[in-house]
Amino acid sequence: MRFFKTGLVKGILVGLLWWLIGFMLVEVIRVAMGLPAAWDPNVPAGPVAGQNALQWIVAGGLAAYEPAMVVAGIFFVIGFMLGVGTMSDWLKWVRGIDTPMHHGPKEGDPGWFRYFGADYSHKVIGLQYGVTAVILLMFAGTLALIFRVELANPELQLSLFGANPEVQGTLNWFNTLVSAHGMIMIGSILLGVGAMSNYLVPLMIGANDMAFPRLNSFAFWINVPGALLLVTAIFIGGWNTGWTGYPPLSAQAPIGVQYFFIGVFFIGMSSILGSLNIIVTTLTMRARGMTMFRMPIFVWAAFSTALIQLTATQLIGLSFLMVLIQRILGLGFFNPGFPDITVIASSQLWEGGGNPILFQHLFWFYSHPAVYVFILPGLGIISELLPVFSRKPLFGYKWIALSSMAIALVGFLVWAHHMFVSGMNTYLRVPFMLSTLLVAVPTGVKFFSWLGTLWGGRIDLKTPMLFTLGAISVFLIGGLTGPPLGTVTTDLQLHDTYYVVGHFHATMFGGFVFPFFAALYYWFPKFSGRQYNERLGVIHFALMTPAFWVMSLGQMLAGTRGMRRRVADYDPAWGIDGVQLAVSIAAFIIAFSVLLMVINLLWSSRRAPRAVANPWRSRGLEWQIPSPVPELSYATAPVVVGEPYDYGLPGSTYVQLAPAMTGGD
């Protein structure tokens, strides 16, 4: 089997070996220092009576060896990266061996082989990002379906969540699934953003690859062990903190929270390195004649996104690292209690406890701008596709370009609106309310520009355009329900209710999921060379959009009646049984429609008819070259001579390729 020689398999095997080495290392040091092998004496150090080893692990028994588990988790990531082979060129450089850049698949390998290992082509890496994103999306979506079954009716139904006391199951499972759904979805969105930026930005600016191809490969692959750790966290005891991981709860949560922290830390590292690459590529590798204001609008969106990712991501890494260290080394950043005087001499004692609110500041300093990381590329896709399918120039190009930058910058000034009820100083509330509402201005610029672009256009309702319009409708729901949460008086009522859940899902679906699906359909002919099945695409849209409206509005309705998030049960007296049932049914319809898309794209990539050269009659650079894109995208350097979105203006051209390459219109 050739598959077992791929970098992915090697990475997992070497990673597991390193995991074992890391675990043993800590235990050997502990024993050498005269400490007991088990770290936490309150947890059974092995399976208790009536338990097999697996049950002991799933119940969180490994907490007895928490420091060893943490080091082993970090070692797993290092081992994985060594095994997958993205670091071999760097390690050769360290030893003084020259490593010329290799392009294309290795000789003798089948075509699919390079997609499962370290490869430096941004087209391969873009697809790796995309496929991983869709896999994680389906996994995290499945988790949601499980707890939506529980929420469809009041009281507890599933044995998993403790409904049947004779079957082992706890509410911790509910909390774990809710938390895992949240964070794995966020990982999936980050990978989806990476897919679009990595595949599209070099093609759109006329570059043959990213500025740092090896770093690009590293930045993709470090997501894989990160995601594996996130999934592992579910099965080694889970964690009950929600995706936010607030201490003091996360400082006491089951051991799964540690692998959640480590997984997110490395996915964040991927964000930082990937965005660095995007920024340098955008700034230094544009085709001749492509000034900043002649870039495709998606490149502006990806650039603004990268600016946020590069800087803010450090803060979530730091905040999670601080809790991780507090748990295993006892550094009391977020522990408000006084030091334990039984283990410290009075000469070493300083009074003064930590402050959990600090965590929320650090966490939201990333996690609020992060939602703009999730939506800005999607909004860029909307602006990118509307002119193509309306056959009209993009309305207010410069305003859209700069509104992305404005959202990115204002996004840094709003984080404490998540903390109105946290107990922070109350005088901070109003300034953060004002800055939050300010975000509506650049977002409004985008909406009006979309309307201006659609106005009077010859609209062609192909699947990508349907999803673009769906995205606008859903993002409008998400956007208009935001101000009640940004305003202090109403937020005090709505905080932590399902209203927040509904609002957030509307912004994520409108800002990321719908545009991401639009992008998958739109660029499918580009990366596969074939045309997807249009009818199945339309069915996907027709199922998903109304189902999503029901789901999002239903969640908000339940929230205003008092339904709180992350709770498995609710009072029938609230009269939300019907709403909850409708939300659950809608969730299943959405899941089914996504499955239709996956089947459509998988089937079409093998069997569908070949796509024509430029099926959407786009002016974009990437559509002027053959599909699928050859190994060397631009054999001759393209020259940009006009404006990117002058659709319908007679005689206008955007880009000139060398005479031999130009064909068609």
Add this chain to the structure above:
Amino acid sequence: MSAIVESPQVQVRRNRMGMWLFFVSEAFLFGGLLIARFFLWGDTRPDLPQVVPLGITAVLLTSSFFMNRAEVAIANDDRKTFQRGLLITAFLGFIFFLGVLIFEWGWTIEDGAFVLGNHIHPTSGVYGAVLYGMTGMHALHVLSGIVIIMIIWNLGRKGKFSAEDHWGVEATAIYWHYIDLIWIFFYPALYLIGTAVPAGGH
């Protein structure tokens, strides 16, 4: 494939931009730690001995001078000064690292086992936490800098780098200066700013 091959100057310009963007990113990490310090300590600080931190700060700043000499030397093809400068830098960096570990953190051997904290313990409430957290994160960067300098030294020994082509040396040098710069912010934040709070509590 000729269109892909870029001139080395173009690639070095990109590398340089990437390196500085990395520093911008790292600034947010260290900035976050500084915010934690001011959030948790406010206008106080633990009353700690002053001589050792001042001494190791001087050592670290001096090391940056030799790093700079090494970089200038390779730009002038003076390989001997280059190699010597790297060694001195790594040595001084190592002194700083040991200074933090042994004198600041107070790792000592008692009864055949390592014991930590002769004056302030990492679990000494929020003062110990921030002090160990910030010095630890910085020391980790110093350690990585020492490793990179030794890699560069080894490559230089094998005859890599020249006056025209020494991006690796340049990157190492600015990384080392950057670590120095971080300490210039950390040192006063930890040891100089604020009212000294004595041990033992009230």
